[in-house]
Amino acid sequence: MATKKRSFPVRLIKLLFRLIFYFLLITLLWVGLYAFVPPPVTATMLMDENGITKDWTSFSNISPNLTRAVIAAEDGKFCSHDGFDREAIKQAIERNRQGGRIRGGSTISQQTAKNVFLWQGGGYFRKGLEAYFTFLIEKIWGKKRIMEVYLNVAETGIGTYGAQAGAQRYFKKDASELTKIEAARIAAALPLPKKRAVNGAGGFTRRYGNTIAARINVVDNEGLDDCVYS
Template identity: 70%
Template sequence: MIDALKPSRPARSHGFAYRLGWWICRGIVIFLAVSVGLTLLYKFVPVPYTLTMAMDPNPVTKDWTSLDAIDRNMVDAAIAGEDGRFCSHSGFDTDAMKKAFERNMQGGRIRGGSTISQQTAKNVFLWQGGGYFRKGLEAWFTVLIEQIWGKRRIMEVYLNVAETGIGTYGVEAGAQRYYNKPARSLSRVEAARIAAAFPQPKVRAVTGASGFTLRHGNAIARRVNVVRGDYDSCVYR
């Protein structure tokens, strides 16, 4: 009779599974609330600091600047160098991702297929580096900023948090560092040089560039005028 009153082992297992499921669901709800809340907040206020900045061993220099105070050459150079379909995709450029995968399978220098939206999501909310888990989070935040921020705000945030040199973040700080002028006064070639360094700002020189960086910067400068109009229409209506 006494043994019959004792809880069985399966009942204890069932209770553990229930509690585990409850905590997982609670974690998911909290994550969704925090991620949506931060995205809504950053639609209106400058991003104060990022994980990338916090993990940078160098002194950080940054200067948040509104898009109205950044020369259009810089916007067009970023589109020309990083994401030619910025205004036409919804956050992900599947063609670019497929081509990058095919090139990487052939060996040589690893190329990425991330859009400006994906890079912004990573730079603002996440950490640098790969891994499927981080890429999954990046996809989630990319969807959020596309839906909540819109293209113009994405570009504004991108140009303020992207690393433009060792310990240097944003095009305003980059313009001051390399050209001793504000971002509103960048020439087409100067903007192209900064955009050419975006993927690897710690190793690509903005001034005194040579080799691939020099050729890439020159190519971006030539494409700036092509971008203006149709390809930057989501930023300048």
């Protein structure tokens, strides 16, 4: 008796479940590997026409001033949220509805997920993947590892990636030796590292850097960095 062939919808469903299974398996292994191994390169680095200058350094060798500066500048709720600042997201959506320059509500966790596993640019598909990888790194890596990776892969200048490369380029010193104002200048340039000068910063970048430098003490005094230093 001949075996009855499965219908096309059934085969399609089986293929879909197989693809989902392999996607989950590969991404879990990928995220799990990077919980211990430094990401060797990112899509952003590979697509940078200016080349790549980077020098991975452990979290213990990065000045707390820089950690506190990026928390002050990028994500004051880093230690208290689960990877998503829902209030900031709602505010960003409301601002974008009103027109003008599009702004996001990304946390440091979301930026890390995007920088390490994905590509720059928008789109709902990429944002969906970003949310998925953010959830994974929050659960698998934890806050300290997220901050360590972020400070090593974030673009700190033209063709320059990470705290150590940025500190060497701008201040000719190790990342462990950054002062508050130096750390604040790097943090001030992070959103637009190809356009905002760190050395000899003037205008908005200088003013914003001074504001961040003042907030460093607030982050320290209010324990907004407890999840990485406790």
